[in-house]
Amino acid sequence: MILKLKPIPSLEITPRDVYLRRREFLGGALAAAVAGVLPWGAAAAAAAPLAFSKSVFSTDEPPTPKADATSYNNFYEFGTRKTDASNYAGALKTSPWSITIDGLVSKPATYTLEDILKPVSLEERIYRLRCVEGWSMAVPWIGFPLSALLSRVEPLGSAKFVAFETVVRPAEMRGQRGWFQTLDWPYREGLRLDEAMHPLAILAVGLYGETLPNQNGAPVRLVVPWKYGFKSIKSVVRISLVEKQPVTSWNMLDRDEYGFYSNVNPEVDHPRWSQKTERRIGDGSGLFARRHPTLPFNGYGEQVANLYAGMDLMTYF
Numbered sequence: 001m002i003l004k005l006k007p008i009p010s011l012e013i014t015p016r017d018v019y020l021r022r023r024e025f026l027g028g029a030l031a032a033a034v035a036g037v038l039p040w041g042a043a044a045a046a047a048a049p050l051a052f053s054k055s056v057f058s059t060d061e062p063p064t065p066k067a068d069a070t071s072y073n074n075f076y077e078f079g080t081r082k083t084d085a086s087n088y089a090g091a092l093k094t095s096p097w098s099i100t101i102d103g104l105v106s107k108p109a110t111y112t113l114e115d116i117l118k119p120v121s122l123e124e125r126i127y128r129l130r131c132v133e134g135w136s137m138a139v140p141w142i143g144f145p146l147s148a149l150l151s152r153v154e155p156l157g158s159a160k161f162v163a164f165e166t167v168v169r170p171a172e173m174r175g176q177r178g179w180f181q182t183l184d185w186p187y188r189e190g191l192r193l194d195e196a197m198h199p200l201a202i203l204a205v206g207l208y209g210e211t212l213p214n215q216n217g218a219p220v221r222l223v224v225p226w227k228y229g230f231k232s233i234k235s236v237v238r239i240s241l242v243e244k245q246p247v248t249s250w251n252m253l254d255r256d257e258y259g260f261y262s263n264v265n266p267e268v269d270h271p272r273w274s275q276k277t278e279r280r281i282g283d284g285s286g287l288f289a290r291r292h293p294t295l296p297f298n299g300y301g302e303q304v305a306n307l308y309a310g311m312d313l314m315t316y317f
């Protein structure tokens with residue numbers, strides 16, 4: 001079974017006047033953000049509404065309740081418990097924020113978040129996030145294609161991969177200080193350039209109609225819906241275009257458990273458990289949790305399988 005991408009019924013497209021009013025609001029919100037007031041400077045609780053249109057890329061799955069998607073999180077910079085991010089990520093100062101894009105590009109640059117958002121239109125895309133731990137959620141992300149940002153810096157022909165890094169701020173991120181260190185910081189992720197340029201790969205700045213809460217990766221995080229959730233790196237500050245496959249946090253920690261590609265694949269078991277089924281967050285728990293069959297490429301096979309034509313996905317898992 002393939003997850004259907006929903007055609008957009010015209011009613012779902014934000015009416016132009018509402019959209020324009022929202023853009024005015026966003027303009028105001030951005031100006032306020034520049035001034036360090038709202039919305040990215042505020043703590044997670046003060047999420048602000050965002051202007052966006054509906055995207056053709058949404059799945060037809062009903063979204064997971066917002067309360068679940070914003071309280072059951074993985075963000076190891078704040079601790080390893082699912083509740084650590086919502087409890088402690090408010091300490092991260094997300095304004096001002098900038099992303100440095102460097103490496104094999106014609107126009108390396110450091111853009112503020114406002115610079116990044118100015119030329120793009122935000123869209124809402126309901127994408128499923130399938131975690132390697134066996135749970136999944138459907139989240140209405142608000143973002144824009146990563147390719148729009150990468151094209152601005154003009155990748156050189158020699159660029160083959162894209163490396164991402166999360167901010168390192170031990171003073172604000174409790175998981176980055178103390179004796180118990182889970183990962184080597186910064187948190188790192190990587191994609192092949194063609195994966196990064198695929199229209200399904202987005203940089204998200206919001207969810208459920210509002211700016212991203214800190215626990216979900218404010219102010220800007222990657223979302224790659226056909227890969228396990230850990231590829232969707234949060235609070236990104238550096239993007240480097242490189243020639244060789246970059247190191248990634250989970251692959252560095254244990255290369256047998258977390259491959260570089262990390263495509264959702266029910267046929268490739270995690271060494272400690274099967275990946276054949278998944279549990280939807282908000283759909284019961286413990287022994288009574290309903291399990292659903294996991295779809296290859298998280299249901300996006302029709303769109304992305306061609307990126308891996310000829311590759312042995314058992315070896316390149």
Ligand code: MTE
Pocket residue numbers: 069072073074075076077129131132166187215216217228229230231232233234235
């Ligand atoms: N990004 C950073 N910087 N640090 C992390 O620990 N965890 C990853 C990913 N991005 C993580 C991260 C994992 S394991 C998952 S499953 C998703 O974020 C969870 O995203 P969510 O909390 O928004 O559901």
